Amino acid sequence: MSAVNTATVSYPDVLLFIDGQWREGTGQDGKPVSEPIINPATEEVIGTLAHASRADLDAALISAEGGFATWRHVAPHERYKLMRKAAEILRERAEEISTIMTMEQGKPLFEARVETLAAADIIDWFAEEARRIYGRVIAPRAAGVEQVVHKEPVGVVAAFTPWNFPINQAVRKISAALAAGCSIILKGPEETPASCAALVKAYEDAGLPKGVINLVFGVPSEISAYLIPHPIVRKITFTGSTVVGKQLAALAGAHMKRVTMELGGHAPAVVFEDADVDHAVKLLSGAKFRNAGQVCVSPTRFLVHEDIYARFVDGFTEAVQGVKVGNGLDADVRMGPLANSRRVEAMEALTADALAKGATLRTGGARLGNKGYFFQPTVLTDLSPDARILNEEPFGPVVPIQPFTSTEAVIAEANRLPYGLAAYAYTTSAKRADEFARRVESGMVSINHHGLALPETPFGGIKDSGYGSEGGIEAIEAYVNTKFVTQLGL
Numbered sequence: 001m002s003a004v005n006t007a008t009v010s011y012p013d014v015l016l017f018i019d020g021q022w023r024e025g026t027g028q029d030g031k032p033v034s035e036p037i038i039n040p041a042t043e044e045v046i047g048t049l050a051h052a053s054r055a056d057l058d059a060a061l062i063s064a065e066g067g068f069a070t071w072r073h074v075a076p077h078e079r080y081k082l083m084r085k086a087a088e089i090l091r092e093r094a095e096e097i098s099t100i101m102t103m104e105q106g107k108p109l110f111e112a113r114v115e116t117l118a119a120a121d122i123i124d125w126f127a128e129e130a131r132r133i134y135g136r137v138i139a140p141r142a143a144g145v146e147q148v149v150h151k152e153p154v155g156v157v158a159a160f161t162p163w164n165f166p167i168n169q170a171v172r173k174i175s176a177a178l179a180a181g182c183s184i185i186l187k188g189p190e191e192t193p194a195s196c197a198a199l200v201k202a203y204e205d206a207g208l209p210k211g212v213i214n215l216v217f218g219v220p221s222e223i224s225a226y227l228i229p230h231p232i233v234r235k236i237t238f239t240g241s242t243v244v245g246k247q248l249a250a251l252a253g254a255h256m257k258r259v260t261m262e263l264g265g266h267a268p269a270v271v272f273e274d275a276d277v278d279h280a281v282k283l284l285s286g287a288k289f290r291n292a293g294q295v296c297v298s299p300t301r302f303l304v305h306e307d308i309y310a311r312f313v314d315g316f317t318e319a320v321q322g323v324k325v326g327n328g329l330d331a332d333v334r335m336g337p338l339a340n341s342r343r344v345e346a347m348e349a350l351t352a353d354a355l356a357k358g359a360t361l362r363t364g365g366a367r368l369g370n371k372g373y374f375f376q377p378t379v380l381t382d383l384s385p386d387a388r389i390l391n392e393e394p395f396g397p398v399v400p401i402q403p404f405t406s407t408e409a410v411i412a413e414a415n416r417l418p419y420g421l422a423a424y425a426y427t428t429s430a431k432r433a434d435e436f437a438r439r440v441e442s443g444m445v446s447i448n449h450h451g452l453a454l455p456e457t458p459f460g461g462i463k464d465s466g467y468g469s470e471g472g473i474e475a476i477e478a479y480v481n482t483k484f485v486t487q488l489g490l
Contacts, residue, residue, distance in 0.1 A: 009099040011037070011046040014193040016056060016217065017200050019063035020210025025050045025218070033218075035190065040106040040337040040373045041327040047104075049193050052216040057223065060185050060214040061232045064156045067183035067211025072153050074181070074209075076130045083127035083178060086206035087120040093198065094120075097167070101195035102328040105166060106336035106373070107291050109328055112195075118455075119171040119199065125455035126175035129476050133180065144489040151480040153181030154258060155234030158227040160220070160248070162240050163339055164294045166192035167199050169239045169262075172459075172470045174203065174213060180479035182235065185214045187223050191339060224248055229255045235479060238262070239296075242393075242419075242464045260468030260478045262296070262460055264393045265421030268414035269299035270404075270436065273307040275426035277315060279448070284424075285319040287450045289335045289377055293397040294343070297422035297444070297452055300394055302401040303410050309403040313381055316401070317362045320377045325368055337373040338396060347375045347396045350389045354400065357384035364398075391417065407432065415441045421461035422452060 014037070015022040024032040033051040038044070052060070071079075090097070098112035105112070138147040159173040166189050177184040188196040200215045216223060227233055228251045236252045237260040238245055245263040252259045271280045288299055304312045328336035338344050344367055351365050364378030378398040383390055389400050404410040414423060423442040427433050433447045443461035444452050453459055459471035469475050 009096055009103075011100060011103050012194055012197075013047050014049045014197050014217070016050050016052055017197070017204070017213065017215035018056060018060045019214070020204070023050075026053045026055045027051070028053065037104055037191070037193065038340070039103055040339055041329075042372055047194065049190060049217050051218040052223065053218075054226065056216060057226050060216055061156070061227070061230060063211040064183045064185050064214050065211075065232050067209060067213075068153070068156050070209050071178070071183055071212045072181040076133065076181075079130045079178060079181070080127045082206050082208060083123050083130065083175065086203045086208070087123035087127070089202040089205055090120040090123065090199065091117065093202065097195055097198045099329070100198065101166060101192065102336070104194055105163065105192045106339060107328050108333050108336050109331075111291060112328070115165060115168050116195075119167045122168075122171050122455045123175050126179040126476075129473065130179035133476060133480060140486075142488075145486060146489065147484070147486045150483040150485060152483055154479055154481050155182060156232050157182050157184040157235045157237060157479065158187070158224075158233045159184055160187045160224060160236075160238040160240065161189055161196065163189035163191040164291060164296075166196045168453075170196050170199055172475065173237050174199070176470070176475045176479050177235075178203075178208075178212065180476055182479050183212045183214075185216065185227060185233070187216055187218075187220065187227070190217050190220070193217055225251070228252050228257065233257065236260070237468075237470075237478070239470075240264075242466075245466060258478065260460075260470065261466035262468070262470055263421070263464065263466035264395075264419060265296050265298075265461060265465050266301060266391075266393045266417050266419045267297060267299050267422040267424060267442075268301045268303055268410075268440070269424040270410050270414060270426070271302070271304045271308065271312055272407075272425065272427040272429070272432060273305035274428045274432070275308070276428065277308055277312055280426040281312065281315040281319055283450060285316060285323070288399055289320075289323055289397055292335050292338050292375075294339060294395055298395075299422075299424050300399075301390060301413075302399055303404050303413060304401060305410075306403040306405055309401075313362065313379075313401055316399075317379050320379055320399070321363050323377045325374055325377065327372070335377065335397065338375055339373065341373055343396055344373050344375050347378070347394070347398055350392070350394055350396075350398055351378060351380070354380050354383055354387040354389050357387050359383045359387060359400075393419070407435065411436070411439050415439075418464040419461070420463035421465035422446070424450065
């Protein structure tokens with residue numbers, strides 16, 4: 001990985017990638033359609049994004065169908081080698097890609113760098129799994145009978161990814177699909193398209209056959225409404241809000257399409273009375289303001305035992321006040337802007353609602369400056385149970401902290417909402433940690449640290465937070481069909 005002067009990196013105009021070619025959209029009446037890309041730190045237009053028309057989507061579908069016919073027959077070891085090459089290319093370009101990501105998404109450069117390099121590790125892991133998609137032989141009940149289970153790629157995948165982690169979310173879907181032998185049409189994030197396109201470019205430059213990956217952008221509802229029911233598409237994978245996820249899952253279900261849904265959360269972060277308070281403050285303040293709180297597994301409902309509540313609130317508030325907010329390209333910035341003006345307005349509304357219902361503002365609570373989508377890291381206490389922020393996923397840098405009195409009460413509160421993506425706890429008691437892990441309704445639980453989203457571990461939720469996994473060996477299963485073959489020897 002070579003050093004890059006961020007001042008020399010220019011933001012590219014972003015094209016579609018269809019059938020192995022980067023191209024403008026055909027648009028309406030032959031006139032290409034595009035939209036501006038905004039830097040959330042400056043509100044300046046930094047580039048343009050091509051939109052796919054219906055004709056472009058048809059071309060991507062035909063291309064993906066042909067790509068699948070080729071790729072499914074490529075030996076797993078050859079898939080492995082090509083994917084590993086893509087990972088190395090991504091590492092070589094990490095500095096430039098990270099800069100582009102910060103320009104379009106806002107997160108601090110060090111976070112963008114971590115995301116890009118982690119994506120290369122994800123590719124490596126799925127590449128290895130390509131060589132380990134095993135069937136099995138089942139012992140027969142009768143002499144001369146052979147019973148075999150085969151694992152076959154499901155087909156063309158339609159993937160929909162969000163703006164908050166433009167590479168991380170896309171790389172999981174692409175890599176799992178490719179490892180299994182599927183082709184994929186990726187509907188990338190319109191607000192953060194260039195870093196996602198750079199990921200696709202790494203696969204292209206690694207030598208991936210044309211048609212195996214196609215990348216499109218446009219009006220999300222129009223693209224999903226066309227791709228999901230299409231008979232060429234056999235598998236849907238979506239990361240985004242619960243509201244949209246339910247709509248897409250219903251559409252997919254009407255057409256009997258296999259679905260993976262990684263949706264919203266409202267993660268409880270429980271600090272028991274025996275916890276190491278300083279440790280909890282340090283880790284939770286770091287986790288909460290990563291990507292300005294725009295993280296589906298971000299700790300969002302802080303529940304602290306009454307015996308240590310005052311100490312935790314004071315320590316956490318002090319830590320929050322030390323978070324430097326600014327342009328993510330500046331070296332000492334710890335939290336960048338929110339993605340767009342809508343997120344700023346959402347934070348203002350959630351904070352105002354809490355205060356109107358009697359909450360105490362410990363720090364923050366307002367927009368920062370008059371240029372860029374910056375919002376102060378915010379801490380609220382003394383909240384009313386009906387405050388919106390306790391019931392709606394905030395997806396931003398606002399923290400509600402509540403006291404609790406007993407284990408029964410805090411587990412009931414942790415399970416109260418229909419979400420079940422991630423949950424966190426801090427305790428020095430092995431018994432309490434085990435009880436929390438068993439009783440909390442969540443797809444992922446992390447105790448005394450924040451150890452989620454590793455390539456080799458399952459990543460997914462339950463209840464309204466979705467179903468299926470985007471990590472671990474479980475992720476591959478969503479991209480293969482199980483075929484049972486039994487025959488009597490001739």
